Amino acid sequence: MSIQKIEPGMPESQSADILADNLARLKGLFPELVTEGATNGRTGPAINIDVLKALVGDATVTDADEKYGLNWHGKRAARQLALTPSTGxxxxxxxxxxxxxxxxxxxxxxxxxxxxxxxxxxxxxxxxxxxxxxxxxxxxxxxxxxxxxxxxxxxxxxxxxxxxxxxxxxxxxxxxxxxxxxxxxxxxxxxxxxxxxxxxxxxxxxxxxxxxxxxxxxxxxxxxxxxxxxxxxxxxxxxxxxxxxxxxxxxxxxxxxxxxxxxxxxxxxxxMSEKALANYKNPDNDPRGLWKSDPATAQAGHGTKSQFYTFVAPNGMKHELESGRCWLYTQSVMQQAADDGRLWFGRDGNGVPRIKTYLEAKDRGxxxxxxxxxxxxxxxxxxxxxxxxxxxxxxxxxxxxxxxxxxxxxxxxxxxxxxxxxxxxxxxxxxxxxxxxxxxxxxxxxxxxxxxxxxxxxxxxxxxxxxxxxxxxxxxxxxxxxxxxxxxxxxxxxxxxxxxxxxSSNIRRWNSAPSTLESSLLDHIEHLVENRTTEDLLAELLLKLGLDLCVDIQVREVAGKTVHSIGSGVLVACFDERISVADAELLALGLVSWHKEQTPAGEVTCVFLDSAFENDVAKTNLAAILEQHGIAKVRSL
Structure with a gap:
């Protein structure tokens, strides 16, 4: 086994490829819908429109201009813009x-x-x-x-x-x-x-x-x-x-x-707002707590025959309905509310009855x-x-x-x-x-x-x-x-x-235009952008590997090399500029030991600078030892 170098176009070199993800989901649901080959001058997976029509019916697939919706010049390009991954x-x-x-x-x-x-x-x-x-x-x-x-x-x-x-x-x-x-x-x-x-x-x-x-x-x-x-x-x-x-x-x-x-x-x-809460009081020391009074009547048009009556308060005072009004409840329910102390007749006890609404009942918001x-x-x-x-x-x-x-x-x-x-x-x-x-x-x-x-x-x-x-x-x-x-x-x-x-990306070759990737002279010179730091590289890895930007990062010296462990070991990165054949075994064993201490929750990814390895032997030895101990995803920049 050797270490896989992260190249332009690979998932680890760019932001999420939403278009590819959409195609993958469609292929998972309807494998026959996605075809391979050359389509409109491009190669790769594509949607077979004839299969789509067969799956959902011709009438549900359209590219007609006269359809309901909002259209404007550039809409298609704007949609494509959202689907284009970022290499930044x-x-x-x-x-x-x-x-x-x-x-x-x-x-x-x-x-x-x-x-x-x-x-x-x-x-x-x-x-x-x-x-x-x-x-x-x-x-x-x-x-x-x-x-x-x-x-x-x-x-x-x-x-x-x-x-x-x-x-x-x-x-x-x-x-x-x-x-x-x-x-x-x-x-x-x-x-x-x-x-x-x-x-x-x-x-x-x-x-x-x-x-x-x-x-x-x-x-x-x-x-x-x-x-x-x-x-x-x-x-x-x-x-x-x-x-x-x-x-x-x-x-x-x-x-x-x-x-x-x-x-x-x-x-x-x-x-409730503080202003609304201020309306809830308890002037009669009701054991049910704070309350406010609300009208006990409603518009007559909302009432049934049972809601039109003369209400007699506990003190014997009779209360007639105003024109166009009815009581909120039937007579028996109103009487029970009065007996339970859930009606308010004013401080003098002779006012028009009102319903008590308790704050406790409004706690749900x-x-x-x-x-x-x-x-x-x-x-x-x-x-x-x-x-x-x-x-x-x-x-x-x-x-x-x-x-x-x-x-x-x-x-x-x-x-x-x-x-x-x-x-x-x-x-x-x-x-x-x-x-x-x-x-x-x-x-x-x-x-x-x-x-x-x-x-x-x-x-x-x-x-x-x-x-x-x-x-x-x-x-x-x-x-x-x-x-x-x-x-x-x-x-x-x-x-x-x-x-x-x-x-722009910290990796020069990841910044290259797609049409010139293969021939770019930058592939043959120092591939890290000048004046970028270890922290810059770590941040890019967090984004491109899908880790939280506020995740915990620990630093430790392992075999004389500075190693960063991110998210309790889900990502391990060493950007030391030289790893010799002699270093490789000690570094790999040290990483394995730290890995066992941390017991990360997910799959571990280890990342190194590709230019740091003395030769292919150093690279291969380090990768082989890591794989023997269950760390198979090893990458280089």
Whole structure:
């Protein structure tokens, strides 16, 4: 046995290949559907359309133009973009992180399309809640242009990290592609986001009237119309907007779940607000606890004959019905309630009877509604004021969302150990909300925030405060809000985050264009990118092998070599630059010994630098010893 070298195109060299995974699932269900050979100039597995028609019937397979749905120029390319694997990586940045060794939170700087691809293997099916506030299509907001052929290079150019950067422009209505550009931006990102949701996962998307209709149609296609939950009207302002012909008072929050068969786990009840709780009192020392009184009558049209009567209170006072009203219960039920002390007649005992509603009966919570009022969840203005307090009076972000708004979503759709994702992180309000909620209820929710390093406008307060990019605001808000939560809540919580940023792969040959892989001269020179560290390589392995970016990493000297053990030994990596024939046996035996100590839960993968081995003998000997002891998956970079 020898060590297998990870080559371009192999699963370990790129993010999840969703297209290949889809084909594999189809082949597993219907082997006859997938054929091999040359199709449309390409080789490999393909769908046999004739077999598909035979399996499901001709009438259910169509490529006709006249069909119900949302279509736009570039839709097919946008769909393909979501299916194209990324060869990029995320580079760790411990010096800009907080509590790197212990935190379970992530803050990632980069183009969210590529980041979502890179997160697929590690977090697919694990995210309970996604909240995004994507750019509204106003003609002023940043549009994410995507280069189908080389998205990483496109991103590096746009953000000025390589020469030849292009100007970041607005999406103006005069461009003729006003809605099209926005749809091409949002649709592949939603497709990738859906893969990350757990079966009982939920996505909340903020949007104004400009694209809400299109957004709903895109979500119907991506998530399935049957998985639509609601469109929530959030009262984003309380003052009248006089500059418009009709003042816009609310924004929309579209809500979809991954799979509505899990709806009872996807959406839960909301706890009562402090304002609502204040209505529950106990002026008569009722042994059943706190209560509030509700009307004992209803509209007459809802009643039966048995609900029209003169009610006689325990003190003998008669109570007649008002016109158009009936009693809520029949006479015998009302009488029993009075005898049990479950009716309230006012402090003087002579008032119109009212039903006692006990707080204990409401402990299960309240069903969420489709209107969220400003007094409960805040407004754009209140969120801006909070941000000013955080940033010493500076308005560093134009339209932040209130922390209370996002907390409402957390209360509805997360458990105390859920993963929460926001890939349009903006001011970082989602991270702030997660930390605050954890501090309030003892939860261990984790956040993953992704933000493009979009330049702050030259004349902005953010620029005057020294922030070059929006992602710098995100990062700074997380650090400052953690301190604010810590000072306001008497509780412990995870106030840290690991920061990563998007970059091209650490392995030169993995960065090569597919058309030049075989002939690339880079294959014959040093294959590691200059100035990349062991930590960079480890992060890339975590992503490409599907391990959590916050997994525990242990370091040990084994046979004079530095070895990293990740996830209790699921991944073992040694990036020492020289492994001689003499070293190979001692290193292999040391790895076997450490492996026995850790007893990892899954299959073990060992990774080494290919160039480190003195010769093929060293490589073969090391691999053979590992295999003899049950470690068969050995790879080299």
């Amino acid at each position: 990586t995320l580079r760790p940045c411990p010096e800009e992180s907080v509590d790197w060794d212990t935190t379970q939170n992530l803050m990632i700087e980069g183009d969210n399309l590529e980041v979502l691809k890179l997160l697929q293997k590690s977090y697919a099916g694990k995210v309970k809640l996604i909240y995004i506030d994507p750019p509204y299509n106003t003609g002023k907001d940043f549009v994410y242009p995507d280069n189908f052929h080389d998205n990483i290079q496109n991103y590096l150019q746009l953000t000025g990290q390589v020469e030849g950067g292009r100007k970041i422009s607005s999406n103006t209505e005069a461009s003729g592609r006003f809605h099209t550009d926005w749809l091409n931006m949002i649709s592949p990102r939603l497709a990738l986001a859906r893969n990350l949701l757990s079966p009982d996962g939920v996505i909340f998307i903020s949007m104004d009237e400009g694209e809400v209709a299109n957004l709903r149609k895109v979500c119907d296609e991506v998530f399935g119309e049957e998985n639509y939950i609601a469109t929530i009207a959030w009262e984003k302002r309380t003052n009248r907007e006089n500059r418009k012909s009709v003042s816009s008072r609310y924004d929309n929050i579209i809500v979809f779940c991954k799979d509505k068969s899990f709806i009872s786990d996807a959406i839960g009840q909301l706890p 309240l069903t969420p509604e489709t209107i969220w009022f400003a007094e409960d969840v805040g407004t754009n203005e209140s969120a801006k004021n909070v941000l000013k307090e955080i940033f010493d009076g500076a308005a560093v972000f134009d339209s932040p969302k209130p922390v209370e708004l996002i907390r409402q979503m957390l209360l509805m759709a997360t458990r105390k150990d859920s993963i929460v994702l926001d890939f349009f992180a903006g001011s970082g309000a989602t991270g702030h909300a997660v930390m605050l909620q954890n501090a309030m209820d003892g939860g261990k929710r984790r956040f993953i925030l992704v933000q493009l390093p979009e330049p702050c406008p030259e004349e902005s307060e953010a620029k005057a405060k020294g922030f070059a990019t929006i992602s710098e605001i995100t990062e700074n808000r997380l650090k400052r809000s953690a301190e604010i939560v810590r000072n306001s809540q008497d509780a412990t919580f995870d106030g840290g985050f690991r920061k990563y940023y998007l970059a």
